[in-house]
Amino acid sequence: MFDTFILYFDTMPKGTSQEKCINRKTGAVFKNAKCQAAEWEFIKALRPHRPTEPSTRPIRLYVYLAFDVKDKSLWGKYKPTKPDTDNYIKLFKDCMTKTGFWNDDSQVVDEQIIKTYAEKASIFVRWSELGDEPK
Secondary structure, X not given: OEEEEEXXXXXXXXXXXXXXXXXXXXXXXXXXXXXHHHHHHHHHHHHHHOOOOOEOOOEEEEEEEEXXXXXXXXXXXXXXXOOOHHHHHHHHHHHHHHOOOEOOHHHEEEEEEEEEEEOOEEEEEEEEEOOOOOO
16 A cells, blocks of 8 residues: 655744753753644645545655745755754644554664755655564
8 A cells, every 4th residue: 555645834834852851940842933843734735635534554664855945946856954853743743643543653674865945845745554573
């Protein structure tokens, strides 16, 4: 099984899984407001695309992040600036887990992340279930 879809945003959600706060009195770790807002935007956009049942198989994930920018000369070019793909995609995969694409993001065994500039903010997603052995 595989699925492909595109999520559109007014502007690309800001925030990564690294942006956490610590309550100095209790030591509790929590997400800051920017991270919570990004998480909500991702979950809201992902819900219409979730499968009827979470996958239990190994997953291949391809994500193309298109960050909106006004400078037309940058459209279609790679975005070699923050946020880091590993930090950004962690939050996105956590949201895919929460919306029921799979049971745990540890099931993602093969992933490719591309980060570019674009006129409009969007995320292209292709995910598929794999067999038990690498091919």
